[in-house]
Amino acid sequence: MRINSFEEINDMALDTLREVGSIGAGNAATALSSLLGRRVDMALPSVRVMEFNEAVEQIGGFEAIVSGVLVKLGGEINGIMLCIQQMDFVNVVTGSMLSRTVEDFRELNEMDTSALTEVGNIMISSYMRAIADLSGIKLTMSVPSHAVNMLGGILTVPMAAFGNQSNHVLMVGGQFKCDNVEVHNDLLLFPDINSLNYILHKLGVL
Secondary structure (H helix, E strand, C coil): CCCCCHHHCCHHHHHHHHHHHHHHHHHHHHHHHHHHCCCEEECCCEEEEEEHHHHHHHHCCCCCEEEEEEEEEEECCCEEEEEEECHHHHHHHHHHHHCCCCCCHHHCCHHHHHHHHHHHHHHHHHHHHHHHHHHCCCEEECCCEEEEEEHHHHCHHHHHHHCCCCCEEEEEEEEEEECCEEEEEEEEEEECHHHHHHHHHHCCCC
16 A cells, blocks of 8 residues: 555554664664774664654754765665764764864864764665665665754755655664763655655565
Protein backbone atom coordinates (compact mmCIF):
# COMPACT_ATOMS: atom_id res chain seq x y z
CA MET A 1 0.00 0.00 0.00
CA ARG A 2 1.45 3.30 -1.07
CA ILE A 3 1.68 6.17 1.41
CA ASN A 4 1.13 9.76 0.36
CA SER A 5 2.92 11.57 3.18
CA PHE A 6 5.34 11.13 6.08
CA GLU A 7 2.42 11.21 8.49
CA GLU A 8 1.24 7.82 7.17
CA ILE A 9 4.40 5.96 8.23
CA ASN A 10 3.25 3.30 10.71
CA ASP A 11 4.90 2.03 13.88
CA MET A 12 6.30 -1.09 12.20
CA ALA A 13 8.05 1.03 9.58
CA LEU A 14 9.45 3.34 12.27
CA ASP A 15 10.72 0.34 14.24
CA THR A 16 12.48 -0.92 11.12
CA LEU A 17 14.03 2.50 10.47
CA ARG A 18 15.11 2.57 14.12
CA GLU A 19 16.82 -0.82 13.72
CA VAL A 20 18.55 0.48 10.60
CA GLY A 21 19.57 3.52 12.59
CA SER A 22 21.08 1.32 15.26
CA ILE A 23 23.28 -0.37 12.66
CA GLY A 24 24.21 3.00 11.20
CA ALA A 25 24.99 4.35 14.68
CA GLY A 26 27.29 1.42 15.36
CA ASN A 27 29.11 1.97 12.09
CA ALA A 28 29.38 5.71 12.83
CA ALA A 29 30.73 5.06 16.33
CA THR A 30 33.46 2.79 14.96
CA ALA A 31 34.44 5.29 12.26
CA LEU A 32 34.38 8.26 14.66
CA SER A 33 36.40 6.42 17.28
CA SER A 34 39.12 5.78 14.72
CA LEU A 35 39.00 9.34 13.37
CA LEU A 36 38.92 11.09 16.75
CA GLY A 37 41.29 8.71 18.50
CA ARG A 38 38.84 8.40 21.41
CA ARG A 39 36.30 5.86 22.61
CA VAL A 40 32.88 6.59 21.13
CA ASP A 41 29.69 4.86 22.29
CA MET A 42 26.38 5.61 20.58
CA ALA A 43 22.94 4.93 22.01
CA LEU A 44 20.04 3.56 20.01
CA PRO A 45 18.92 6.55 17.95
CA SER A 46 15.42 7.93 18.21
CA VAL A 47 13.60 7.94 14.87
CA ARG A 48 10.54 10.13 14.64
CA VAL A 49 8.35 11.70 12.01
CA MET A 50 7.99 15.30 13.08
CA GLU A 51 6.23 18.35 11.73
CA PHE A 52 8.86 20.73 10.38
CA ASN A 53 8.40 23.48 12.98
CA GLU A 54 8.36 20.89 15.78
CA ALA A 55 11.66 19.45 14.58
CA VAL A 56 13.21 22.91 14.45
CA GLU A 57 12.10 23.69 18.01
CA GLN A 58 13.36 20.29 19.18
CA ILE A 59 16.84 21.13 17.89
CA GLY A 60 16.95 24.66 19.24
CA GLY A 61 14.72 27.02 17.29
CA PHE A 62 14.87 28.85 13.98
CA GLU A 63 17.41 31.42 15.19
CA ALA A 64 19.81 28.92 16.80
CA ILE A 65 23.25 29.11 15.19
CA VAL A 66 24.43 25.66 14.14
CA SER A 67 26.90 23.91 11.90
CA GLY A 68 25.20 21.95 9.15
CA VAL A 69 26.46 19.34 6.68
CA LEU A 70 24.23 18.60 3.68
CA VAL A 71 24.39 15.63 1.31
CA LYS A 72 22.16 15.12 -1.72
CA LEU A 73 20.96 11.54 -2.26
CA GLY A 74 20.72 9.99 -5.69
CA GLY A 75 20.73 6.69 -7.52
CA GLU A 76 17.42 4.88 -7.02
CA ILE A 77 16.17 7.49 -4.56
CA ASN A 78 16.02 11.27 -4.47
CA GLY A 79 16.44 13.32 -1.34
CA ILE A 80 18.58 15.37 1.02
CA MET A 81 20.06 14.48 4.39
CA LEU A 82 21.31 17.04 6.88
CA CYS A 83 23.61 16.58 9.86
CA ILE A 84 23.03 19.33 12.42
CA GLN A 85 25.99 19.94 14.74
CA GLN A 86 25.66 22.05 17.87
CA MET A 87 28.48 23.56 19.90
CA ASP A 88 29.08 20.59 22.22
CA PHE A 89 29.47 18.32 19.19
CA VAL A 90 31.67 20.86 17.39
CA ASN A 91 34.11 21.07 20.28
CA VAL A 92 34.41 17.30 20.62
CA VAL A 93 35.42 17.19 16.94
CA THR A 94 37.79 20.17 16.92
CA GLY A 95 39.23 19.29 20.30
CA SER A 96 39.98 15.72 19.26
CA MET A 97 41.18 16.36 15.71
CA LEU A 98 42.75 19.79 16.00
CA SER A 99 43.45 20.22 19.74
CA ARG A 100 41.41 23.38 19.98
CA THR A 101 37.96 24.43 21.08
CA VAL A 102 35.84 27.48 20.31
CA GLU A 103 33.23 29.50 22.17
CA ASP A 104 31.52 30.93 19.11
CA PHE A 105 30.82 29.56 15.63
CA ARG A 106 32.49 32.68 14.20
CA GLU A 107 35.81 31.36 15.51
CA LEU A 108 35.73 28.34 13.20
CA ASN A 109 38.48 28.36 10.60
CA GLU A 110 38.95 26.43 7.37
CA MET A 111 40.53 23.42 9.09
CA ASP A 112 37.70 23.31 11.63
CA THR A 113 35.00 23.33 8.95
CA SER A 114 36.87 20.67 6.98
CA ALA A 115 36.91 18.40 10.06
CA LEU A 116 33.22 19.06 10.78
CA THR A 117 32.31 18.33 7.18
CA GLU A 118 34.21 15.03 7.27
CA VAL A 119 32.52 13.96 10.50
CA GLY A 120 29.08 15.04 9.28
CA ASN A 121 29.60 13.04 6.10
CA ILE A 122 30.49 9.98 8.19
CA MET A 123 27.27 10.33 10.21
CA ILE A 124 25.11 10.67 7.12
CA SER A 125 26.90 7.95 5.16
CA SER A 126 26.69 5.48 8.07
CA TYR A 127 22.91 5.79 8.24
CA MET A 128 22.25 5.80 4.51
CA ARG A 129 24.67 2.93 3.82
CA ALA A 130 22.85 0.87 6.44
CA ILE A 131 19.59 1.49 4.56
CA ALA A 132 21.24 0.63 1.25
CA ASP A 133 22.86 -2.56 2.56
CA LEU A 134 19.66 -3.87 4.16
CA SER A 135 17.35 -2.93 1.30
CA GLY A 136 19.55 -3.47 -1.74
CA ILE A 137 18.89 0.08 -2.92
CA LYS A 138 21.49 1.53 -5.26
CA LEU A 139 22.45 4.77 -3.60
CA THR A 140 24.75 7.64 -4.51
CA MET A 141 25.68 10.58 -2.31
CA SER A 142 26.99 13.97 -3.36
CA VAL A 143 30.11 15.66 -2.05
CA PRO A 144 29.05 17.12 1.31
CA SER A 145 28.60 20.86 1.72
CA HIS A 146 28.97 22.76 4.97
CA ALA A 147 27.45 25.95 6.35
CA VAL A 148 27.24 27.82 9.62
CA ASN A 149 23.98 29.70 9.86
CA MET A 150 20.75 30.02 11.77
CA LEU A 151 18.96 26.68 11.75
CA GLY A 152 16.05 28.18 9.84
CA GLY A 153 18.42 29.36 7.11
CA ILE A 154 20.12 25.98 6.75
CA LEU A 155 16.76 24.23 6.41
CA THR A 156 15.60 26.46 3.57
CA VAL A 157 17.45 24.24 1.06
CA PRO A 158 15.60 20.94 1.75
CA MET A 159 12.33 22.74 2.37
CA ALA A 160 12.59 24.52 -0.97
CA ALA A 161 13.19 21.15 -2.64
CA PHE A 162 10.58 19.03 -0.84
CA GLY A 163 8.39 21.32 1.24
CA ASN A 164 5.68 21.19 -1.41
CA GLN A 165 5.31 17.43 -0.80
CA SER A 166 5.09 17.41 2.99
CA ASN A 167 5.63 19.64 6.01
CA HIS A 168 7.05 16.68 7.94
CA VAL A 169 10.59 15.31 8.19
CA LEU A 170 12.18 12.09 9.39
CA MET A 171 14.38 13.02 12.34
CA VAL A 172 17.10 10.66 13.56
CA GLY A 173 18.28 11.90 16.95
CA GLY A 174 21.69 10.60 17.94
CA GLN A 175 23.14 10.62 21.43
CA PHE A 176 26.64 9.40 22.06
CA LYS A 177 29.45 9.53 24.56
CA CYS A 178 33.00 10.41 23.69
CA ASP A 179 35.22 9.38 26.61
CA ASN A 180 32.06 9.64 28.76
CA VAL A 181 31.30 13.17 27.55
CA GLU A 182 27.70 13.15 26.30
CA VAL A 183 26.94 15.07 23.11
CA HIS A 184 24.10 15.09 20.60
CA ASN A 185 23.88 14.96 16.85
CA ASP A 186 20.71 15.20 14.77
CA LEU A 187 20.11 13.86 11.27
CA LEU A 188 17.19 15.09 9.18
CA LEU A 189 16.12 13.01 6.19
CA PHE A 190 14.11 14.62 3.38
CA PRO A 191 13.34 12.00 0.71
CA ASP A 192 10.67 12.76 -1.86
CA ILE A 193 7.47 10.76 -1.45
CA ASN A 194 8.26 8.31 -4.27
CA SER A 195 11.65 7.61 -2.69
CA LEU A 196 10.13 7.17 0.76
CA ASN A 197 7.72 4.59 -0.63
CA TYR A 198 10.57 2.83 -2.44
CA ILE A 199 12.74 2.69 0.71
CA LEU A 200 9.92 1.27 2.85
CA HIS A 201 8.96 -1.22 0.13
CA LYS A 202 12.54 -2.47 -0.21
CA LEU A 203 12.82 -2.77 3.57
CA GLY A 204 9.73 -4.99 3.50
CA VAL A 205 7.41 -2.80 5.57
CA LEU A 206 5.18 -1.46 2.81
